[in-house]
Amino acid sequence: MPVDQYSDPFEEQLAVALREAGGAFDSPTALAAAGRARGDRMRLRRRTAIAGGAASLALVGVGGALLAPWGGKPAAGPSSVAASGSAKQAAFSADDVVRTLKKLLPEGKFTESEARGTSEDLPPLAVGVFDDGKGEGSVSVGLARIPANGGEITPSTAVMPCPDGEQTGLDSCKTELLSDGSAITVYQGYEYPDRREDTKAWGADLVTPAGHHVSVIEWNAAAEKGKPVTRPEPPLTTGQLKTLAAASEWRRIADAIPGEEKKPVSPSGSSARPAEMAGWLILRKLALLLPKDLDRVRNGSQETGYGYFVVDDGKGASLVQVNVQPNMSDVAGSLYGSGAETLPDGTRVSVKQGPGEKGGAGVVMWTVDTLRKDGLRVVVSAFNAAEQDKTATRAKPALTIEQLRAVALSPRWTATED
Amino acid sequence: MRQAARADEYAEFAAARTGHLYRSACLLTAGDTHLAEDLVQETLGRLYVRWGRVSRVDNPAGYAQTVLTRTFLAHQRRRSSRERAVEAFPDVADGSGTDTPLRLTLMQALGRLPAKDRAVVVLRYWEDRSIEETAGAMNASSAAVRTRCSRALGRLRELLGEDIGESARP
Known part of the structure; x- marks a missing residue:
């Protein structure tokens, strides 16, 4: 509604004042990215x-x-839609x-x-x-x-x-x-x-x-x-x-739940890519690899590529997550800098201990990032909180770097029998 | 591939609209920039999750605004059901040094309105929406919006005086 349609001069003034006052708020630079990160978490949730x-x-x-x-809620009225076609x-x-x-x-x-x-x-x-x-x-x-x-x-x-x-x-x-x-x-x-x-x-x-x-x-x-x-x-x-x-x-x-949109299945012309690992499979492998003395509080996964457990060793909840990505050899250079270690079988390993990425107060993130020769990247991270964006609940993650390393480098990630 | 195009489209939209959404959120929260940030993140997150559909509506920017308003109202609802009497409004100054007397005065006045009344004011006079559009965005009847609007204007008149610019002058 155009401003000049306001019936009262006070309304007009208010609109002008709001524009002036509101216009002076500068949006933080990373806000759009933070919104997208929130969306990713919602999807995950x-x-x-x-x-x-x-x-x-x-x-x-x-x-x-x-x-x-x-x-x-869906509109009232007959709730069943007549089937059109067979599908x-x-x-x-x-x-x-x-x-x-x-x-x-x-x-x-x-x-x-x-x-x-x-x-x-x-x-x-x-x-x-x-x-x-x-x-x-x-x-x-x-x-x-x-x-x-x-x-x-x-x-x-x-x-x-x-x-x-x-x-x-x-x-x-x-x-x-x-x-x-x-x-x-x-x-x-x-x-x-x-x-x-x-x-x-x-x-x-x-x-x-x-x-x-x-x-x-x-x-x-x-x-x-x-x-x-x-x-x-x-x-x-x-x-x-x-x-x-x-x-x-x-x-x-x-x-009657509408199916997910079809994902492009091996586009013709490109060589066959190794399939992304299903989330449930990641979870299963991770479940087998986590130290047995940790209480598993909850878990979750995405359709592909990601799974997590929240574990507790008695000192508080700790999020442990795994990302599995096939075919990542081409980015090896940018991901594993000069500080990265190369194992005898050619696997590259990089270890990071730093603050969390999603703003939880006092949250630290310990990460072991590995890339096998065949391009399979397995990244295991552990946090001193149950969620990355929540305040830290303990001093350190529940797993040591050595334990994270053992999880990331386990042959189980390439084994087919799980 | 389609997914990538969609992600680009979303990124473009977010880049173009985030500033405006944030400014709206600052007005809705009466200058609580932290809450405003959170509301915008939540709004963008929701848009991102359902971008496939959002991108097909006539006016994604208007839709985003509606989502922001509803996110704000839902937040207020949750807050009021958990905490009683939240009457303390945060400091309006955000430390950026850009606060003008007008902004301070206006934020304080907005902060004294009930959340829904504030949402009506923001939608009507900042977003230039009609009564009907405001009602649609708020899931309310036009009559309810009219009532809220006239009540809010009356209260703002009391707080700001007949001449808003005048009241802000030191």
Whole structure:
């Protein structure tokens, strides 16, 4: 609206004053880059939210809270879109997802707090308070589809793994195969791995051979965080969790999630590039390589190239991340300067100990950056904080440089059998 | 390859619009430049994540502004649900030496408005949006925006006086 349409001279003055005052704020130079970095983290979060373990699933709540105000809900009206052609699946609205959850829950009252359908940017979800008459708990169901990327999906490797070792932070965890080939992990854990509050988080994580991913979580409080415990245990038994996650209704909805845009598959003309390593595989390898005495608090990965664990040696959480990049020989010169070491097999190794890159107060980042002769770059970094952009929670990372080196140089990164 | 083109397009957009978004955020936060930075990062992050769609809307710059406004309002909502009575507004001066009396006076006055009223003022008089456009950006009804707007103008009049330029003169 042009300024001269303001009906009142005061409005006109206000507009002029705002322009003058606002125009004087100089934007910090790195702000655009920082915004992009934030976007990268959001992407990571929305992937880990669905792919991670019990603790990282709590991120669903975080991401949801951030995005809900403008995510909006699909328009009202008939929620099913008539199929056009053969490939197109009907869409499901947020209400459809909530209705399905209500139908599948045992007797009780479910009050929605957040929901998304299949036509939104983030995967479908229904979260709310569930009261079976014995106190309020909360239940969340998240749906996703795991892209096959040309290969087959192996549910047992794609499903959330039960942590190794004894100090897992979970009271129970079991992965089993169902008769239809799906794999399901049912676990009983806590919202806060350090149990600073007694909120229990129980869940079931299911992956079907067709790539449907169903993640159910429940809490014995009216919200996953910030609400008092209202009952000794979450409302659904592990058996009920399993039944809920395995319901065929979820698979129909997950089928309607629009696929990721096709990635260019080996463009003709260029020689075949080694494939990027899948995130889950990185996570699996990293899980096998991390020192066994570290408590694994949570983990997550991107679709390809990146995985992380937050570990705790008893002195506080420490983020350990791995980037794996194939075909990086051409940048060896710029990445590994004169200070880099070259091993007898030609692998280059560079070690850095410096401040973190994302602004967390007091955060240090220890990195071992390696490049094998075949161009495979494995970069392992550890931090003295659970997140790079949060304040440091301990003096040093939980792994020593020697341990990081051992992880980065492990032959496991080139082994095919993991 | 498409992804690379998209990343370039986003980078170009961010380079062109970040300054304006930051200035808007400074007004929305009544001069809290730290919060403004955070809001702009959050906004750019959101735009980046869904750039494929954002780049296809008619007016990505306007859309970015809407996202900023909603990010700001969501932040205020979260803050008010966790902390009670946040009435302390940060120091307006940002130490850059560019503070003018007008800016100080205006930021102080904006800081005394409720967050939603401030958002209405910024959208209407800084972004030059119509009542309807403002309502759209805020997920509110036109009537609600009109009410807020007239209330905010009344309050600003009280705080700044009839002649804004005059009130800022030392």
